[in-house]
Structures are given as C-alpha cells and as structure tokens.
Amino acid sequence: MTDTAIRKGLAGVVVDTTEISMVDEASNSLTYRGYPVQDLAASCTFEEVSYLLWYGELPTAGQLREFTARERANRALDRHTLDLLRRLPETAHPMDVLRTAISYLGADDPAEDDASVAANRAKAEAMLAKLPTVVAADHRRRRGLDPIQPDPGLGHAENFFHMCFGRVPEPEVVRCFEVSMILYAEHSFNASTFTARVVTSTLSDIYSSVTAAIGALKGSLHGGANEAVMHMLQEIGSAERASDWLDTALAEKRKIMGFGHRVYKHGDSRVPTMRAALDRMAALRGAEELMELYGALEAEMVARKGIHPNLDYPAGPAYHLMGFEVPTFTPLFVMARITGWTAHILEQQEANALIRPLSSYTGRERRPVPLPAQRL
Numbered sequence: 001m002t003d004t005a006i007r008k009g010l011a012g013v014v015v016d017t018t019e020i021s022m023v024d025e026a027s028n029s030l031t032y033r034g035y036p037v038q039d040l041a042a043s044c045t046f047e048e049v050s051y052l053l054w055y056g057e058l059p060t061a062g063q064l065r066e067f068t069a070r071e072r073a074n075r076a077l078d079r080h081t082l083d084l085l086r087r088l089p090e091t092a093h094p095m096d097v098l099r100t101a102i103s104y105l106g107a108d109d110p111a112e113d114d115a116s117v118a119a120n121r122a123k124a125e126a127m128l129a130k131l132p133t134v135v136a137a138d139h140r141r142r143r144g145l146d147p148i149q150p151d152p153g154l155g156h157a158e159n160f161f162h163m164c165f166g167r168v169p170e171p172e173v174v175r176c177f178e179v180s181m182i183l184y185a186e187h188s189f190n191a192s193t194f195t196a197r198v199v200t201s202t203l204s205d206i207y208s209s210v211t212a213a214i215g216a217l218k219g220s221l222h223g224g225a226n227e228a229v230m231h232m233l234q235e236i237g238s239a240e241r242a243s244d245w246l247d248t249a250l251a252e253k254r255k256i257m258g259f260g261h262r263v264y265k266h267g268d269s270r271v272p273t274m275r276a277a278l279d280r281m282a283a284l285r286g287a288e289e290l291m292e293l294y295g296a297l298e299a300e301m302v303a304r305k306g307i308h309p310n311l312d313y314p315a316g317p318a319y320h321l322m323g324f325e326v327p328t329f330t331p332l333f334v335m336a337r338i339t340g341w342t343a344h345i346l347e348q349q350e351a352n353a354l355i356r357p358l359s360s361y362t363g364r365e366r367r368p369v370p371l372p373a374q375r376l
C-alpha cells in the first residue's frame, strides 16, 4: 500500500539498513563498524580507519602494510589529469575542480563500468590516494605555483602537507589534521552519502556516484558549512561583536553556520574530539582572540536558541590555523568522506533496490492543451 504521508527532507524516514556506521542521537554517539569514533581518533591512523570502513575490520600489521603500499603507489596524477586541472579557470571553486577531476578519472578508466566488488574497491582506493594530490595541485595553482610530486616515504596526512606547502609541519599539526579526517570519514545516510547511494541504485558507475556526492557536499547546509563558518567568524571579527551580530543574524532569520544538525539535537558526538584538536592548534599558533570569539558565539547560540555546534564549527577554524585557505576546507572534507561514500556505494550494490520515492502532486488540474491560435 502507498504511504501518502509527506516527510519533507525525508526527516525521520528510515530508508535502508547499514553495517557501516551508527549515529545514535539518544546516546549522542557515533560508531564506525562498532568502534566509537573518538576512540578511533585517539589511537588510529586515517589509513587504518579507511581500511576499517571498507573491509569491516581494522587491518592486521600485514594488511596495513599492503594497503599503505597500494595507497602510496596510487597517489600520482598522470600528465593528462594535470593538464586538465591547469586548463580549468583559476576562479573555479576547488569543489568544482574536484568534481571535474573525479568525473575525468572515470572517463579515463577503461574499467569504469566493471562493477565487481574487487574493481570498485580498487577504484575507491585509487580515489582516496589521488584526491589529496588533486586538492594540493589546485591549492598551489591558485597561488601560481607548480604541483609538488607525492612522497611515497610519507603517510597520507604528512604527504598532503608536503604536496600543499612543500614541507611537513609539526607532528601535532599533522595529528590534528588526521583526527579531522577520521571524524569526517563517515556519517551514515547524510545528504551526500545518500546522493551516492541513489546514483548507485540506478546501476551507474562508482565515479558518477562520487561526482554527484561531491556536488551534494558542496552546499552550505552540508559540507560547505566549514567554509561558511570561517567566513562568518571573519565577518564577526571579535568576541565583543558576537552578541550584536547574532541579534541581527537571527532577526534576519539567517542560519548560523556550524550550528544545528538533522540527527543530533543535543550536540554533535564528533565535536568534543575536534574541539580538543582545535584547542591544540590554537595553543600552537597563539590564536587567543579567535578562540574567544569561537567561545562567545557558541555560548550565545546555546543560551538563546539551545542549538549546539556541529563538526564544521571547530573544523573550520582548525583548518584555518593549519594554514589552509578557506575555499580548500570542503575539499578536505571530500578527502575524508571518500571512504564513507565508497563504503556505502559497495553496500548499496550488495543488496540493491532502485531508490525512487513518490511525490504528491499539487499543480494545476488536468486540462486540455490549447491550439496554437489560442496561445496569444
């Protein structure tokens, strides 16, 4: 029987099962394959967490060695991809660059339509390895600099800093970055992951699913919020101005970026871990004023609206303190979420059903098509 109740934004609708992660609003927790995300962030590398999301278990030492070797061997971009990146307008948003790069990788892959589990795992691993190279090359291009080749002697996070800035920062900075990657890696049926699952459900290829997911993540109600948070903090300027700024923004019915969440209504389970990483970055870089503003706005939002920060609120300023430009923030989210997206694409393929909801028509009543002479 058709259920005609309308659930705007699919709020509260359970669409399918998943074994990848559990977001539990009641206990304010997030687990990947059963492990609390804060514990993974405390003791694992991003490579280990990626393996866990794809293969269901943390890797043994031998599995990690092989996985790491494949990741390092896959990082380089060929001449054609680098040429394509160079030809894109310098004004292009880095998310548009990423969307184009993934689409191109698909067009260039002779095995694009091989949807076997082995082929799709290999493609997912290749995208994980290549995305940082694309982000770093684009980051440098916008500064008029040539790309830096990946260094197979460095881990995923260290190598990314090396390709962006030509040097690896203090281990503490690398670790804070890696923590953000682990926290951003997966979050069940969020908008971009669901987009990837919808595309996969039509039996399209994995690159098309990821390209569509990048488009969904770009929006400021989703991944684009980490950039919007930094713009907002820069617009407010100082802790003293936070209260007046919020008065105006709320009166204008503006959404305060980095606050609120569709699932968590009492605080995002990832925030305490990312906040601790932000505090470490702030101490390292001497960012007292920024942190005063951060704290003042959060206190005002919680007191006035009872709305808590989501992961994008601490992640935005943390990326700023790591030296990244604001338009690079959402691509950093992509570098992490590629693991969650592709784990879900594989899961969707395993037990596929075309995702095709219904709508309730509210347009004009049935009517005859007028003759051309009547359409004056």
Ligand code: ACO
Pocket (backbone or CB within 6 Å): 009, 220, 221, 222, 223, 225, 254, 255, 256, 257, 258, 259, 260, 261, 262, 263, 305, 307, 310, 311, 312
């Ligand atoms: N600022 C101001 N008011 C807010 C905010 C916010 N950030 N978030 C929710 N509200 C208010 C809404 O205006 C609404 O009020 P009303 O009932 O008086 O109309 C109420 O809280 C419920 O909000 P909804 O929009 O219905 O909540 P929904 O679940 O649809 O939205 C969302 C969730 C989109 C994340 C929203 O909180 C928002 O726009 N936040 C800002 C953007 C953001 O930070 N996105 C990142 C999400 S997390 C991530 O991608 C890692």
